[in-house]
Amino acid sequence: MSIPLEPVPALDLPLARALHDRAADHRTEADLLERLQADPGARALVLLGDRVAAAADGSALALVAPATLAATVPLGTPDGAGAAGLWAYLGEHAGTSYLALVLPAPHGGAAGEAPDGGPGGARATEPAPEALGLPAGTTWLGLRRLEGLDELELGLVTEAVALANWHAVHGFCPRCGAATEPVLSGWVRRCPVEDRELYPRTDPAVIMAVVDDEDRLLLGHAAHWPEGRFSTLAGFVEPGESLEQAVRREVAEEARLVVAPDLGDVVYRGSQSWPFPASLMLGFRARVAGTGARPQADEVELTDVRWFTRDGLLAAVEAGEVLLPGHLSIARSLIEEWYGGRLPD
Numbered sequence: 498m499s500i501p502l503e504p505v506p507a508l509d510l511p512l513a514r515a516l517h518d519r520a521a522d523h524r525t526e527a528d529l530l531e532r533l534q535a536d537p538g539a540r541a542l543v544l545l546g547d548r549v550a551a552a553a554d555g556s557a558l559a560l561v562a563p564a565t566l567a568a569t570v571p572l573g574t575p576d577g578a579g580a581a582g583l584w585a586y587l588g589e590h591a592g593t594s595y596l597a598l599v600l601p602a603p604h605g606g607a608a609g610e611a612p613d614g615g616p617g618g619a620r621a622t623e624p625a626p627e628a629l630g631l632p633a634g635t636t637w638l639g640l641r642r643l644e645g646l647d648e649l650e651l652g653l654v655t656e657a658v659a660l661a662n663w664h665a666v667h668g669f670c671p672r673c674g675a676a677t678e679p680v681l682s683g684w685v686r687r688c689p690v691e692d693r694e695l696y697p698r699t700d701p702a703v704i705m706a707v708v709d710d711e712d713r714l715l716l717g718h719a720a721h722w723p724e725g726r727f728s729t730l731a732g733f734v735e736p737g738e739s740l741e742q743a744v745r746r747e748v749a750e751e752a753r754l755v756v757a758p759d760l761g762d763v764v765y766r767g768s769q770s771w772p773f774p775a776s777l778m779l780g781f782r783a784r785v786a787g788t789g790a791r792p793q794a795d796e797v798e799l800t801d802v803r804w805f806t807r808d809g810l811l812a813a814v815e816a817g818e819v820l821l822p823g824h825l826s827i828a829r830s831l832i833e834e835w836y837g838g839r840l841p842d
């Protein structure tokens with residue numbers, strides 16, 4: 498029996514539009530990083546922890562020839578294990594090769610930006626971008642603030658931030674505790690004691706636009722968010738669990754609602770990386786049976802959860818009573834897909 502494949506367009510998600518070729522086959526070239534560091538046509542983006550060197554308004558990355566950085570940052574060994582920074586190969590596009598240079602987060606500046614994507618507090622010990630040879634006006638910005646990047650740059654920076662966040666917490670072998678070292682152009686860490694390779698990890702998380710039979714949308718407010726912030730429900734997939742099971746469990750836990758029983762009541766809509774620090778967001782529509790179901794916040798993760806009609810959500814946003822998630826998030830795309838168009842900020 499053949500299965501008809503109906504064309505269901507998936508969500509066009511901002512962090513899933515990468516233009517470049519990761520060209521993974523190049524990663525095994527022993528001299529790849531060394532060669533590209535000397536290539537005047539190559540370009541490097543620079544990270545300080547999980548923040549990226551970019552124009553202050555978030556409209557462009559500060560992409561420079563790797564040799565420009567060599568004057569101020571030791572280039573490290575060909576396998577990327579530099580004392581001052583870690584190099585990784587990101588891929589190529591239109592004849593240009595791209596690298597990332599990851600500098601350690603400043604002491605006391607824990608990885609991570611301010612909770613709502615803001616610039617975070619001033620960090621006295623962080624290097625000035627100009628001192629590294631980056632263009633005047635360059636600043637360190639978290640990925641959430643880079644809404645103005647083009648698709649090539651967004652693809653490169655999403656890959657780089659995800660990879661940097663993995664390196665940042667895998668400096669030691671989880672089995673024997675030995676210090677690990679980066680190999681394969683920044684794509685593997687190796688335990689020298691066991692001769693064991695560690696590969697980058699991502700954590701799957703489900704995020705769902707939950708609707709009822711009247712096509713109202715369920716949005717919740719998390720305890721640690723700014724007042725008025727509402728978004729779709731979401732949560733990590735647990736060990737041994739399917740994606741659909743995770744959707745049903747999270748809706749039950751966070752809103753005390755039961756997702757309708759048919760397989761078709763949980764529909765996949767698309768995915769994108771969300772490296773804060775290591776998530777892969779898997780987006781769904783889910784339907785709660787009936788219209789009388791009253792959501793109830795769990796008072797642990799969520800302190801408020803409500804149904805919204807389209808008119809009601811628009812009015813609440815326009816009145817400033819509801820703040821929607823940022824434009825790079827899959828939550829924003831799920832909400833606007835349900836709404837049927839762009840919503841104001």
Ligand SMILES: [Zn+2]
Nearest residue numbers: 670673688691
């Ligand atoms: Zn080990």
